[in-house]
Amino acid sequence: MEGTWRLLLGAAPDLLIGIGLAGMLQVLLPPDMVGRWMGDEAGLLGLSVGMAAGALTPGGPYVMFPIAAALMSSGAGIGPMAGFVTARNVVTINRFLVWEVPFLGAPFAFARLLACVVMPPIAAVLLPAVYRLLHGKSGVQQHPSSVPETDAPREEVP
Amino acid sequence: MIEAVLGGLLVTAILFVMAKRGAAGVQEGARVSYGMLRSVAAQILIGMALAAMTQVVLPTEIISRWMGAGSGILGIVIGMAAGAIVPGGPYVVLPLAGSVMASGAGVGAMAAFITAWSVTPLTRTLMWELPFLGGRFTAARLLVTLPFPVIAGLLTPPIFDLLR
Numbered sequence: 407m408e409g410t411w412r413l414l415l416g417a418a419p420d421l422l423i424g425i426g427l428a429g430m431l432q433v434l435l436p437p438d439m440v441g442r443w444m445g446d447e448a449g450l451l452g453l454s455v456g457m458a459a460g461a462l463t464p465g466g467p468y469v470m471f472p473i474a475a476a477l478m479s480s481g482a483g484i485g486p487m488a489g490f491v492t493a494r495n496v497v498t499i500n501r502f503l504v505w506e507v508p509f510l511g512a513p514f515a516f517a518r519l520l521a522c523v524v525m526p527p528i529a530a531v532l533l534p535a536v537y538r539l540l541h542g543k544s545g546v547q548q549h550p551s552s553v554p555e556t557d558a559p560r561e562e563v564p
Numbered sequence: 565m566i567e568a569v570l571g572g573l574l575v576t577a578i579l580f581v582m583a584k585r586g587a588a589g590v591q592e593g594a595r596v597s598y599g600m601l602r603s604v605a606a607q608i609l610i611g612m613a614l615a616a617m618t619q620v621v622l623p624t625e626i627i628s629r630w631m632g633a634g635s636g637i638l639g640i641v642i643g644m645a646a647g648a649i650v651p652g653g654p655y656v657v658l659p660l661a662g663s664v665m666a667s668g669a670g671v672g673a674m675a676a677f678i679t680a681w682s683v684t685p686l687t688r689t690l691m692w693e694l695p696f697l698g699g700r701f702t703a704a705r706l707l708v709t710l711p712f713p714v715i716a717g718l719l720t721p722p723i724f725d726l727l728r
Contacts, residue, residue, distance in 0.1 A: 426597050429595070471693060517723040521675060
């Protein structure tokens with residue numbers, strides 16, 4: 407119980423900032439733009455954008471997952487999201503420089519990074535197929551939150 | 565430090581929203597945030613309780629004793645299992661990995677350990693990914709990335725020998 411409190415208090419500020427960021431991001435990024443850059447139809451571009459965004463997103467899981475959720479509900483596709491999450495998890499530039507190199511030594515840290523560099527593209531390409539296999543074609547998300555918003559103009563033309 | 569960076573990012577984002585959509589936009593963003601918080605709060609609390617219990621049941625000494633036990637394929641499998649259940653962030657896990665490595669754990673086992681901790685972490689997946697991204701995505705993601713620690717465990721040693 408005590409441990410739970412400690413974890414909660416430790417993560418709460420970052421989580422609130424992360425969720426706050428995610429909310430603002432969802433307002434800033436119109437669904438059609440997210441769809442164009444990170445949608446299922448964005449192809450290779452979408453996968454690349456997803457992976458780059460993942461490698462650059464700062465902060466722990468309490469920041470990364472709210473942002474991922476915001477992107478997903480704004481219309482990001484399964485493949486780009488897989489690239490985003492996997493890149494964030496395996497090729498975290500921050501963690502590599504601050505923790506892995508000092509504690510494990512440069513040769514080991516670089517060797518592991520090189521062995522892992524192919525993983526985000528593999529995940530981004532394979533995940534949509536596995537997702538469809540698991541949940542059926544109809545299971546692919548319709549992004550309900552983006553539907554009503556596209557009815558109303560998001561930006562008033564001056 | 566990281567809070568300062570993130571706080572700065574949040575302020576920047578709010579200013580951007582203000583410039584683009586005005587106060588109504590900021591309100592809408594806050595509403596989205598609040599909805600997100602409400603939908604994940606219960607699951608995060610349960611996840612935190614689980615993570616705290618893992619820390620009590622599985623002190624890092626046990627993990628480091630396991631890691632010393634195997635080499636080769638067995639070491640990779642042990643490293644993968646230990647990495648998936650080891651609780652804690654980079655400030656706990658990487659110093660632990662460093663000390664285990666100094667006491668003679670194999671390069672492949674260490675690579676599997678760190679990669680499993682990165683891609684298939686038990687508590688982080690239950691606590692964060694599941695509430696925020698949903699069961700469908702999480703299940704597919706886990707299935708695809710499950711072999712990654714083994715791949716890292718097999719590929720890292722030869723690259724390490726080249727770089728050393």
